[in-house]
Amino acid sequence: MKLQQLRYLVEVAKQGLNVSEAAEKLHTSQPGISKQIRLLEDELGIQVFIRNGKRVVAVSEPGKEVLRISERILREAQNLKRVGEEFSREAEGALTIATTHTQARYALPKVITAFVQRYPKVRLSIKQGSPTQICDMVVSGEADLAIATEGISLYKELAMLPCYEWNRSVVAPQGHPLFSLDHPLTLADIASYPIITYDFAFAGRSKINQSFHDAGLSPNVVLTAIDTDVIKTYVRLGLGIGIIASMAFEPGQDQGLAALDAGKLFEPSTTKIGIRKDAYLRGYAYTFIELFAPHLTRKAVDGALHHSEDEA
Numbered sequence: 191m192k193l194q195q196l197r198y199l200v201e202v203a204k205q206g207l208n209v210s211e212a213a214e215k216l217h218t219s220q221p222g223i224s225k226q227i228r229l230l231e232d233e234l235g236i237q238v239f240i241r242n243g244k245r246v247v248a249v250s251e252p253g254k255e256v257l258r259i260s261e262r263i264l265r266e267a268q269n270l271k272r273v274g275e276e277f278s279r280e281a282e283g284a285l286t287i288a289t290t291h292t293q294a295r296y297a298l299p300k301v302i303t304a305f306v307q308r309y310p311k312v313r314l315s316i317k318q319g320s321p322t323q324i325c326d327m328v329v330s331g332e333a334d335l336a337i338a339t340e341g342i343s344l345y346k347e348l349a350m351l352p353c354y355e356w357n358r359s360v361v362a363p364q365g366h367p368l369f370s371l372d373h374p375l376t377l378a379d380i381a382s383y384p385i386i387t388y389d390f391a392f393a394g395r396s397k398i399n400q401s402f403h404d405a406g407l408s409p410n411v412v413l414t415a416i417d418t419d420v421i422k423t424y425v426r427l428g429l430g431i432g433i434i435a436s437m438a439f440e441p442g443q444d445q446g447l448a449a450l451d452a453g454k455l456f457e458p459s460t461t462k463i464g465i466r467k468d469a470y471l472r473g474y475a476y477t478f479i480e481l482f483a484p485h486l487t488r489k490a491v492d493g494a495l496h497h498s499e500d501e502a
Contacts, residue, residue: 191230191233192226193263193264193267194226195226195227195229195230196230196260196263196264197216197264198212198216198223198226198227199227199230199238199256199257199260200257200260200261200264201215201216201223202223202227202239202246203249203257204330207239207246207247207248207249208246209223209224209246224244227239234256236250236252236253236256237250237252237253238250238252238253238256238257239253240253262468264331265331265466265468265469266468268331268470269468269469269470273470281309281311281312281474282311282312283311283312283313283472283474284312284313284314284315285312285313285314285315285334285335285472285474285475285478286314286315286316286317286327286332286333286334286335287314287315287316287317287333287334287335287337287478288317288318288319288323288324288325288327288328288332288333288335288336288337289316289317289318289324289336289337289338290318290319290320290321290324290337290338290339290416291318291416291417291418291419292418292435292437292438293337293338293461294316294318295418295419295438296418296435296437296438297337297437297461297482298316298337298482301478301481301482302314302316304481305474305477305478305481308474308477309474309477312474317332317333320341320389320416321336321338321339321340321341321342322341324336324337324338324341325338325341325342325344325345325348325464328348328464328465328466329345329347329348329466331466334465334469334471334475335463335464335465335475335478335479336348336463336464336465337353337461337462337463337464337482338461338462338464339459339460339461339462340396342462342463342464343462345464347466347467348464348465348466348467349464349465349466349467349494349495349497350462350463350464350494351462351463351464351465351479351483351486351490351491351494352460352461352462353460353461353462353463353482353483353486354460354461354483355458355459355460355461356435356436356437356458356459356460356461357435357436357451357452357453357456357458357459358398358433358434358435358436358452358453358455358456359433359434359435359436359439359449359450359451359452359453360375360380360431360432360433360449360450360452361421361422361425361431361432361433361434361439361444361447361448361449361450362383362425362431362432362447362448362450363425363426363428363446363447363448364446364447364448366431366448368380368383368431368450369448369450374454375450375451375452375455376455377401377402377405377407377455378405378407380409380431380433380452380455381402381407381408381409381410383410383430383431384410384411384412384429384430384431385409385410385411385412385430385431385432385433386411386412386413386414386415386421386424386425386429386430386431386432386433387411387414387421387432387433387434388414388415388416388418388421388433388434389414389415389416390414397456397457397458397459398433398456400457401455401456401457410430412429412430413429413430418434418435418438421434422434422438422444422447425447426446426447433452436449436451436453463479463482463483463486465491465495467495469495471491476488476491479491
């Protein structure tokens with residue numbers, strides 16, 4: 191049994207049982223992958239994949255368990271490699287952060303700048319996606335950390351570390367009637383205009399919906415987007431008022447727009463970091479986490495990971 195054979199198994203499953211795509215992803219040949227998988231099946235005495243002619247069409251019941259164990263073995267092999275690198279190349283390596291647009295654009299720049307200055311030899315990569323997509327990246331090993339507001343708690347493989355609370359502002363073109371109200375902003379005021387805000391899976395959208403529901407209001411959401419800058423663009427065009435994360439409004443740069451604090455109208459949301467419970471973190475990963483959330487020291491992170499493993 192070889193690690194390479196396990197990699198072939200896992201990649202074929204990951205590519206939807208398409209051996210050709212797995213071969214392309216691993217930069218090898220389709221016959222080579224098929225041969226090694228059959229050799230492994232012969233050694234194990236079971237059929238991992240069910241075939242129809244030369245096509246792989248399903249995973250057998252014992253094959254599902256083999257895949258689960260193979261994934262764990264490959265993760266542990268990667269952890270072993272990281273242990274060696276931690277002591278032989280303490281300030282070198284790679285760190286991949288999976289996050290949403292709002293975090294990448296507004297919350298992370300200062301952190302990334304400080305991290306790069308401290309670890310110039312670490313290759314830092316930022317991958318963006320929906321909360322579900324970025325959590326999948328961490329679960330599959332494509333990323334080391336997920337940073338998001340939604341989604342992380344849905345994954346049993348991930349430990350969840352709360353970072354900071356944030357709330358929302360309403361943005362509208364300068365001179366909009368909302369800025370001339372003779373009373374504090376209310377949900378009814380907001381609901382009287384077309385609304386542009388985040389897609390349901392993003393940035394605490396569920397909190398927005400819940401607040402309107404609790405107030406007995408049905409807001410007219412005319413447009414949703416995953417990108418805060420897209421929301422502000424369509425607000426400038428006059429298609430509606432925007433509800434965005436307060437940190438995403440930049441008075442000096444968001445020309446033509448003004449904002450009203452809506453923090454008292456919506457329940458705050460919490461941005462979190464998601465890490466695989468069985469991950470081995472390099473020292474610089476702990477530094478990145480603490481730069482992003484100063485209360486998440488190495489001791490705090492290790493405590494959360496160990497607590498999560500005990501619950502698993």
